[in-house]
Amino acid sequence: DQQVKQNSPSLSVQEGRISILNCDYTNSMFDYFLWYKKYPAEGPTFLISISSIKDKNEDGRFTVFLNKSAKHLSLHIVPSQPGDSAVYFCAASVSDSWGKLQFGAGTQVVVTP
């Protein structure tokens, strides 16, 4: 069963605008969430994470929001840049377990000039 879902397979956004990527999860035991970015033929690169004790975490142009009651998180990228064009994966884990990550299927972001 797919415990982490990214329902938008692709997103196109204009350079300078905000990119909003969404992720839903079903397992209420998840308490640690991460976003990864992946370029073709490379491994995923860690972007930002959030613990369930917070509802927002910000790092430069990237902000992750967590809504535990809705089991929903989102990643905001502002302003979007052409180098942000990549596949973005949402992942979740139960931090009191051994940390294995459950991944969503990914969202392909294309930033146009």
Next chain:
Amino acid sequence: GAGVSQSPSNKVTEKGKDVELRCDPISGHTALYWYRQSLGQGLEFLIYFQGNSAPDKSGLPSDRFSAERTGGSVSTLTIQRTQQEDSAVYLCASSLRSRGLGQPQHFGDGTRLSIL
């Protein structure tokens, strides 16, 4: 280099052959994970190692898959009698620790395995 290193980067083999994939984690990282990504899919957890504890093999899809981690560092994922459905990108990741407060996992570039 300072990152997770995987070899080979590409492997093409015939159905029924055995393959070995290698992972060198980041120095000092005690936790090591294997995932695979099939075409158009997200990453699927396979197995992880944490220090000297018994590995969690719960994600291995069949008994044709096995993995070892020697000396708490390098890991080898072995697939015996390969099948076409084993074709995927196999990714290795490592982290400082895996229990308690979350620690991000850092990934290698993967091994692209193609079974003919």
